[in-house]
Amino acid sequence: MSLKLGNLLDNLTGKRLKTEEIAQEKFNVFWGLPIMSSDAISSVAYAGEEILWKLIPIIGILSYNYMLYVSLCIVFLMFMLTFSYRQTIDAYPEGGGSYIVAKDNFGRNTGLVAGASLIIDYILTVAVSASASTAAITSAVPALLSHKVAITLILIIFLVIGNLRGIRESSKLFGVPTYLFIFSILFMILWGIIKVHFGGYVPKPVYNVPAVSGEVTWFLLLNAFAAGCTALTGIEAVSNGVPSFKEPSQKHAKTVLLLLSLIVLMVFGGISYLATLYHAVPNSKVTVVAQISHQIFGGNIMFYVIQCTTAIILIMASNTAFTGLPLLLAFIAKDGYAPRQFTKRGKRLSYSNGIIVLGVLSSILVIIFKGDTHFLLPLYAVGVFISFTLSQFGMFTRWIRNKGRGWKYRAVINGVGGLLTFITTIIIGVTRFKHGAWIVFILIPALVYIMLKINEHYRKVAKQLKLSVDEMPKKVNFSEQKRYVIVPIDTLNKSFLKALNYARTISKNIIIFHVSIDGESTNKLLKKWDEYDIDIPIVVKKSSYRSVIGPLVKFIESEEYYAGPEDTVTVVIPQFVITKWWGNILHNQTALLIKTILLKRRNIAIVTIPYIIDEC
Structure with missing residues (x-):
């Protein structure tokens, strides 16, 4: 029986790899882009929809005008983060992202806050992305709506197995669908614009747009901005995972980060513009992307291609977390603030314990929130923007302290980035606090406390096991010993x-x-x-x-x-x-x-x- 079980596991997760083969298990730019950026790229599938959820019930048809302004602000913030994290990659080629930067420049406790924020965000990434993927599936096949929790859990299991197979195989397994999504969405954006501006098509909304019932206020726009900032999650993953790239790893990581920003600009900006042209109205049964693609392509095969690739990219977005969290936990565990099992590589040279824990915790979240992204998203992005802020101000402190060549220019970039992300963190925290974000503000201190207790345990054990230099082994007379x-x-x-x-x-x-x-x-x-x-x-x-x-x-x-x-x-x-x-x-x-x-x-x-x- 054990032999059969071992064969089954080998078939699922692959044969064992030698430690020396780890160099072959790293990404190049072509495969690293879809793996490291799938979270940020996929966020466009629901980020624009979340903006409309905040605007349409209040200002109706006027929402489509203000949606573009909100989207432009988010794109500007994204490019600021891109330039900032390129500097982080140069300064910290060993990876670790916000955790390492905050710990190095502000001390242990601040580093743990950044680490705890990212841990929560990565777990939410999997839960949100898998649930959003299921929403895309049920939008195309409404009969499956009652089974959305089961479908979401199956998708998470699929991701766990895929990542346990190792970096190289998971990149090929999950990379191709990401490219299919990018090209199909870009085609939809291009064809949708041509159809309206050159084909004379007059869009008819799938659902009625509510009449104007409120005023345009700063609080409303800030609320919409906070909702749309989910499009920026995942940018951190590239700086976290620099060691996962082939040499020269820093150059490859920075190239991926730049390409990621350009793709998000085209896809997020394009879908936001299409939403204003086709007047998509968000609802819990059919996604905004599904409404737009149905108006552009009708019920032909391209509609199902869009829905299929959207569903796939949304579940692939979880792969960013499956790449980033195990690596982050390995860094934290090496410092003694997480169980040491997270530092061990599995038989396929991936951090398998971190992968399994991520799968279990995200599945629990899906069950608790019944696989509904609208309930999960208020918790989302708070943690990641806290880590963004700590990382940016950490880099700013580094340039001020160490100076060096071009330090003023670098300090300005990270300083402005830190200020913008801090303001965004406040906005997200205030606008989403009563909708569930308060849970994150409890979980972060709780996680930091747990990590400190773990470190205290390891220090006590080490103290009791430590041998002093002048301590000689005790001599025992074994002939007299019973x-x-x-x-x-x-x-x-x-x-x-x-x-x-x-x-x-x-x-x-x-x-x-x-x-x-x-x-x-x-x-x-x-x-x-x-x-x-x-x-x-x-x-x-x-x-x-x-x-x-x-x-x-x-x-x-x-x-x-x-x-x-x-x-x-x-x-x-x-x-x-x-x-x-x-x-x-x-x-x-x-x-x-x-x-x-x-x-x-x-x-x-x-x-x-x-x-x-x-x-x-």
Whole structure:
């Protein structure tokens, strides 16, 4: 069974790779662009829609005029971030993004705030992107609407498996659909503009545009701006993942960042302009992109191509998080603020533990929020803009402190970038606070506290394990030391005899210990013991409360059986192992329980003697 399971896992995640092959598992520009930028590129599929969700219910038809102004502000901010993060890539080629920048320039706690913000954002990226992908699918096939949570979870599982296959294979698996989306959306934008301005087509909205019912206020426009800033999530991922690029990694990363900005400019700007031409009205059943593509192409194959590629790119957007979060967790774990398991690469040289944890946590979010992007998005972008701000001001501080060639120019770029992202963070925090963003402001301090407690644990363990330079190993007179071996017994069988034979090889002072919880079973054991004429007496202790562990520990610590601090006490535990995985469910696993309790005792060594039981 285990062999079959291993073969299945190999088929799903691929064969093991040697550590030396890691250089072959890195991106070039062509494959790095879709993997590192799919989040930012895909955000255009719902960022424009979120702007309209804020404007249309208040100002109706006027929304399409102001949508362009809001979109231009977002594009300007995106280019500021692009230039700023190009400088981050130059200054920190080892990657790590906001976490490393903030920690290096502001100290540990600020770095942890940036790291916690990014962790939350990456988890939300997967939940939001997978849910948005499902929304694109159900817009094309409405009959699937009632199954949207199940579909979203299946998509996340698909992403986890794809990323466990390693960087190189995941780039090819997820890269091609990203390019298909870019070209199909650009074709839709071009054809949609030609159809109206040169073909004489007069668009008719799929849904009625509400009449004007409110005034255009600064708060309304800021609210729309905050909603549209989801288009900027994912820019951070390129600076986080510089080590994932082939050499020269910095040059490749900066090229990808620039190409990403140009693509987002064309796609986000183009879809925003089409929304104003075709007067798309957001609703929970049909996405804005679906409405626009249906007006442009009708019900022909191109409509389904747009919906299909949109659904794919939205789920591919999650791949940015699957690339960025495991790498971020590896940096944090190396500093001792996250479990060290996150630093270990899996059999395909990816940080598999981070990938699995991301998949599980994002799935929980999807279930809690029922796969609805409109409920998830208020939590989104708050964390990432906090990390943007800390990163930009961190770089500004670096240039002021270190100076160097061109430091004034660089400081201005990062200073302006920091100021803009700080203002945006305030806007997003205020406008989205009562809609769910308050949760993020609780989660970030909670995560920082957890990371500090993890680090405190590691420091305490290291302190207790540390050997001083002048500390000599303690000399022990082994000739005078007593070596006791205790072999617990429940039933006299082959498994126990194997453990007893091992015990004879390490000591002559062997104690067979039996806890009696059933008088009849104990009598049978003693009778059988006498029949086999084993030359070691059994110590029997009755347990009125049916506990096996308690009497054993009490016996070791009692005056009846005394082992001093210089003596060696070894408990040899027989344990039979079932080759089929389900067989272990049918047994009590008493040996595992004994080991778990005794491991906490300083003066006890534990040896497990397995006895393999083959099943047909």
